[in-house]
Amino acid sequence: MFGFLFRRIGLVIPTFIGVSLVAFFLIRLLPGDPILLMAGERGLSPERYAELMGRYGFDRPIWEQYAGYLGSLIQGDFGTSIITKKPVFEEFFALFPATVELSICAMIFAVVLGIPAGVVAAVKRGSGFDHGLMATALVGYSMPIFWWALLLIIVFSGILQWTPVSGRISLLYFFPSVTGFMLIDSLISGQKGAFASAASHLILPTIVLGTIPLAVIARQTRSAMLEVLSEDYIRTARAKGLSPFRVVGVHALRNALIPVITTIGLQIGVLIAGAILTETIFSWPGIGKWMVDSIFRRDYPAVQGGLVLIALMVMVVNLIVDMLYGLINPKIRHTR
Amino acid sequence: MPLLDIQNLSVDFKTASGPFRAVDGVSMTVDAGEIVSIVGESGSGKSVSMLALMGLLPWTATITADRMLFDGHELAGLSARQRRRIVGKDMAMIFQEPMSSLNPCFTVGFQIGEALKVHLKLDRKARRRRVIELLEMVGIPAAAERVDAFPHQLSGGMSQRVMIAMAIACQPKLLIADEPTTALDVTIQAQILELLMQLQSETGMGLVLITHDMGVVAETAHRVSVQYAGQKVEEQAVAGLFADPHHPYTAALLAALPERATSRRLPSIPGVVPGQFDRPTGCLFSPRCKFATERCVTKVPPVQGRQAGYALCHYPLAGGRPVGHPGPGATIHPDLQEVA
Ligand SMILES: Nc1ncnc2c1ncn2[C@@H]1O[C@H](COP(=O)(O)OP(=O)(O)OP(=O)(O)O)[C@@H](O)[C@H]1O
Ligand code: SF4
Ligand SMILES: [Mg+2]
Numbered sequence: 001m002f003g004f005l006f007r008r009i010g011l012v013i014p015t016f017i018g019v020s021l022v023a024f025f026l027i028r029l030l031p032g033d034p035i036l037l038m039a040g041e042r043g044l045s046p047e048r049y050a051e052l053m054g055r056y057g058f059d060r061p062i063w064e065q066y067a068g069y070l071g072s073l074i075q076g077d078f079g080t081s082i083i084t085k086k087p088v089f090e091e092f093f094a095l096f097p098a099t100v101e102l103s104i105c106a107m108i109f110a111v112v113l114g115i116p117a118g119v120v121a122a123v124k125r126g127s128g129f130d131h132g133l134m135a136t137a138l139v140g141y142s143m144p145i146f147w148w149a150l151l152l153i154i155v156f157s158g159i160l161q162w163t164p165v166s167g168r169i170s171l172l173y174f175f176p177s178v179t180g181f182m183l184i185d186s187l188i189s190g191q192k193g194a195f196a197s198a199a200s201h202l203i204l205p206t207i208v209l210g211t212i213p214l215a216v217i218a219r220q221t222r223s224a225m226l227e228v229l230s231e232d233y234i235r236t237a238r239a240k241g242l243s244p245f246r247v248v249g250v251h252a253l254r255n256a257l258i259p260v261i262t263t264i265g266l267q268i269g270v271l272i273a274g275a276i277l278t279e280t281i282f283s284w285p286g287i288g289k290w291m292v293d294s295i296f297r298r299d300y301p302a303v304q305g306g307l308v309l310i311a312l313m314v315m316v317v318n319l320i321v322d323m324l325y326g327l328i329n330p331k332i333r334h335t336r
Numbered sequence: 337m338p339l340l341d342i343q344n345l346s347v348d349f350k351t352a353s354g355p356f357r358a359v360d361g362v363s364m365t366v367d368a369g370e371i372v373s374i375v376g377e378s379g380s381g382k383s384v385s386m387l388a389l390m391g392l393l394p395w396t397a398t399i400t401a402d403r404m405l406f407d408g409h410e411l412a413g414l415s416a417r418q419r420r421r422i423v424g425k426d427m428a429m430i431f432q433e434p435m436s437s438l439n440p441c442f443t444v445g446f447q448i449g450e451a452l453k454v455h456l457k458l459d460r461k462a463r464r465r466r467v468i469e470l471l472e473m474v475g476i477p478a479a480a481e482r483v484d485a486f487p488h489q490l491s492g493g494m495s496q497r498v499m500i501a502m503a504i505a506c507q508p509k510l511l512i513a514d515e516p517t518t519a520l521d522v523t524i525q526a527q528i529l530e531l532l533m534q535l536q537s538e539t540g541m542g543l544v545l546i547t548h549d550m551g552v553v554a555e556t557a558h559r560v561s562v563q564y565a566g567q568k569v570e571e572q573a574v575a576g577l578f579a580d581p582h583h584p585y586t587a588a589l590l591a592a593l594p595e596r597a598t599s600r601r602l603p604s605i606p607g608v609v610p611g612q613f614d615r616p617t618g619c620l621f622s623p624r625c626k627f628a629t630e631r632c633v634t635k636v637p638p639v640q641g642r643q644a645g646y647a648l649c650h651y652p653l654a655g656g657r658p659v660g661h662p663g664p665g666a667t668i669h670p671d672l673q674e675v676a
Contacts, residue, residue, distance in 0.1 A: 232431060233439040238392055240451045240502070241424030244416075254441040330486040331440055 023307035079301030088305030097180025099286030106210035118221025140215035166283035224256035265321030343403040373557035381566035428503035434495035438487035445483035493524035582645035
């Protein structure tokens with residue numbers, strides 16, 4: 001187990017360097033630079049421009065800039081935002097809980113609906129429910145997030161007025177951030193209606209962000225279940241006189257969950273990508289929205305640092321998912 | 337009254353290419369404490385008929401029977417829930433592939449204990465005690481440690497022992513063993529068979545032993561039912577079957593038994609068991625039978641009497657000679673005659 005952990009952590013280092021490289025050069029491929037954008041319409045004298053470029057070190061050769069950046073990364077320095085002048089690390093983790101809260105809700109939404117739906121579809125293979133679910137999953141999977149979000153906003157916020165359009169909580173409420181998770185903080189604050197407000201703000205973004213993982217998880221669960229249900233050990237379980245509920249819910253599901261957990265792990269990356277769009281649409285103050293804003297401002301250190309930190313988070317989550325396998329599948333636990 | 341009494345059991349599968357009758361009018365009885373063997377080549381419906389009895393066939397199967405009495409209960413009329421009270425408790429089954437028949441995600445102890453929990457309502461402690469006892473009964477060394485082993489930590493022989501422990505957990509009245517040794521090494525095969533015999537004689541349960549292996553039949557069974565293409569073609573006490581087979585198929589199986597050969601696997605008879613698309617008219621064995629005549633191809637053979645081993649044949653053998661056969665000139669496969 002520990003050998004496995006060390007091997008995995010060993011793999012993280014080259015990935016980390018690769019990500020920093022991509023992050024560094026990708027943002028510089030965009031036309032314009034932070035100094036020009038800060039100056040805006042007023043323009044800038046060439047002397048002042050050169051001076052500012054020098055101050056941030058943007059006039060040095062690009063390789064030198066990268067080497068310097070990598071050097072400070074290794075020392076744990078993620079740079080300072082050009083715009084806000086705050087450390088990127090600090091900004092990131094101030095906003096991170098909002099993204100995590102949204103992502104967790106979206107994942108819970110996807111898992112809680114996707115796994116039972118997939119199981120039922122597999123057990124009732126070929127039924128109307130099965131066909132309906134698979135068709136819906138296909139639509140859900142290919143739905144453009146932007147369009148889907150706008151549709152939901154028009155229907156539920158616009159026409160029905162059931163949910164708020166944007167933000168994390170109504171402006172009526174104010175309380176200090178304790179955990180960074182609005183649902184928990186609103187409960188702690190004890191203010192009446194605060195939790196309900198936070199929850200209602202979460203509904204649409206959760207659905208939008210959770211739709212693709214939901215479709216993927218439902219399909220993966222169905223196909224994994226179909227495979228498992230034809231295994232010999234399922235026949236053995238039935239030969240013991242167990243109830244269908246126990247055969248499916250205990251014997252089959254436990255085995256089917258192994259590939260489903262892999263899928264869930266792979267969806268983390270999809271979730272981050274989706275969070276960027278979803279947060280932008282719903283003005284959700286998380287790192288997705290912050291990244292988009294930083295890109296528009298050509299805030300090089302913020303974009304670079306943000307990308308590297310996101311990559312690190314994804315790697316950590318994948319590592320955790322890999323460890324979870326062993327808990328479910330004793331064969332993997334023992335061969336590690 | 338016999339422990340098990342099946343009359344005229346048929347199983348039809350709905351398949352993409354139309355209906356397929358895998359079991360065709362099979363009857364059999366098993367008395368308490370009796371060992372009945374079902375033999376026949378692959379695809380002769382041995383497994384399907386027993387799975388039908390256990391209620392383990394997929395929904396594509398339609399089961400019909402005049403009678404399916406087990407221990408005084410008519411199984412056909414039972415609801416799924418009522419049937420589950422019998423299956424796994426009074427009637428248990430073990431399978432051909434022990435390794436894949438155990439769930440890789442759960443410990444041996446959990447899987448054996450499940451039957452004890454569901455049927456006997458034993459608590460956790462009592463279950464563990466009983467599981468260790470069962471593991472010892474089936475000859476698993478260091479049983480107290482093996483309780484917590486996972487299936488992938490066991491060999492094929494050990495897995496089959498675990499399957500047997502699971503099957504006898506609730507002291508069934510009938511155990512169905514579907515080719516329990518086919519997937520195992522030769523040396524292990526003998527051990528498992530011996531274990532089954534020993535448990536059977538200790539507990540007095542009825543045992544249905546499905547096998548390919550005529551050697552196994554000779555050593556273990558009291559009575560033998562020979563199946564071919566979904567039909568029962570002969571049934572006899574074991575001594576009679578080996579001494580004087582009445583159906584040409586049984587005779588061919590025995591004739592092809594290599595006396596001096598090292599392997600005792602079912603020898604091959606030229607040709608294969610007909611499947612869904614090549615069902616002959618008349619007698620299903622006629623394409624491979626050296627005695628087949630025009631009549632065999634056109635008319636479905638009758639079931640002969642008890643003295644003729646209930647042979648499903650127009651010309652049942654007696655002392656190796658087909659009774660009432662018109663003579664060698666009337667056979668339609670002269671080539672088969674020469675070979676035999
Ligand atoms: N679920 C099913 N759907 C359709 N046909 C089936 C199904 N299960 C079995 N069959 C068919 O029924 C026939 C009898 O199968 P069965 O498994 O009973 O044979 P068997 O005598 O046990 O052979 P073997 O010695 O290979 O185990 C075969 O032709 C098989 O293809
Ligand atoms: S009925 Fe004819 S073909 Fe069939 S087994 Fe008897 S002799 Fe052979
Ligand atoms: Mg079989």
